[in-house]
Amino acid sequence: MTIAWTEEAVHVRAPGKINVFMRVGDVQPDGYHDVATAYQAVSLYEDVRAWPDDEFSVAFGGSIDTSALVTDGSNLAIRAxxxxxxxxxxxxxxxxxxxxxxxxxxGMGGGSADAAATLVACDALWGTALPKEDLLALAAQLGADVPFSLTGGTAIGTGRGDRLSPALATGSFHWVLAIAEFGLSTPGVYGELDRIRTEDGRNVPRSPVVDAEVLQALRAGDPVLLAQSLHNDLQEAALRLAPGLRGILELGESHGALAGIVSGSGPTLAFLAADADSALELQVALSAARLHAIHVHGAVHGARVLAH
Incomplete structure (x- = not known):
């Protein structure tokens, strides 16, 4: 096919996400778990710039240490x-x-945001003009969180988290993120949850669903209601693997957070604040405790091309 190439870089920005609710079902034959989650895209972004080239390559910069990231064909952006x-x-x-x-x-879908932004950037760069449904189908092949990184906003994810339905959310929710200096393996956290459930003989939901209270709180734009319904089945497993997170959760809640939660598989902690002023106060308190704390808001748009 003939491609309308551009010589200028295409710049795409894609957001990280918080799982404000996450219920995990049993492990499936393919090794994945059925989940029911409520995603919210927040104002912490990945910026992807794409230039035409003969080969496929990726280089990293930004405000975090990227030295451990692979840049070969196994990188998710290259795969995208x-x-x-x-x-x-x-x-x-x-x-x-x-x-x-x-x-x-x-636990905030950074790699997924890179993949989603790359799909959008290359689609614009190469002039392929794929319909959104086709981009979403490609995104689902790359990872469970990639389709949501494309759409952004607030959404319910089922299946592996890649079957999306939009959730109505009004107003703006303010979060303070406590960023850990280490990562947690997503498969490792799910494996720990399976071990906990086997040890305790717990009943595992066959078809997990998102609680109605979560949807009502999002629809009402009410942070107090949402705080009461935050839940993450993976939190206990993440806290077992990284026990120090428990004290940070307690610290945030003692400094005015309405509630705190492990985002996704962790170790990022997301504290919900009543409003922007409360979030700023909490950010200052966590920073004073020598934590890396960032104030973000949601919901925000998914991956989109930025004008030059």
Missing amino acids: AKLLARATGVSGGVRLEIDKHVPIAG
Whole structure:
């Protein structure tokens, strides 16, 4: 096919996410778990710039340490670009530069945001103009959180988290993120949850669902109601693997957070604040305790091209 190439870089920004609710079902034959989650995209972003090239390459910068990231063909952004090229018949490559701000292995979908932003950037760069449904189908092949990184906003995810339905959320929710200096392996956290459940002989939900109270709180734009319904089945497993997180949760809640939760598989902690002023006070308190704390708000848009 003929591709409308551009010589200028395409710049795409994609958000990190918080799982404000997460229920985990039993492990499936394919090794994945059925989940029911409420995602909210928040104002901590990954910036991807794409230039036309003969090969596929990626380089990283940004506000976090990216030295441990792989830059070969196993990198999720490279895989995203190659997947789109195969799907659309593009014969060239792309040079990607990614400024990372979402913590790595932090439970906020940073790698998924990179993949989603790469799909959008390459689609614009190569002029392939895929319909959103086709981009979402490609995103689902790359990872459970990638489709949500494309859509952003607030949404319910089922299946592996990749079957999305929009959730109505009004107003703006203010969060303070406590960013850990280490990561947690997502498969490792799920494995720990399976061990806990086996040890305790717990009943595991066959078809997990998101509680109605969560949807009502989001629809009402009410942080107090949402705080009462925050839940994450993975939290106990993450706290077992990283016990120090428990004290940080207690610290945040003692300094005015309405509630705190492990985001996704952790170790990032998300504290819900009543409003912007309360979030700022909490950020200051956590920073004074020598924690890396960031104030963000949600919901925000998914991956989108930024004008030059």
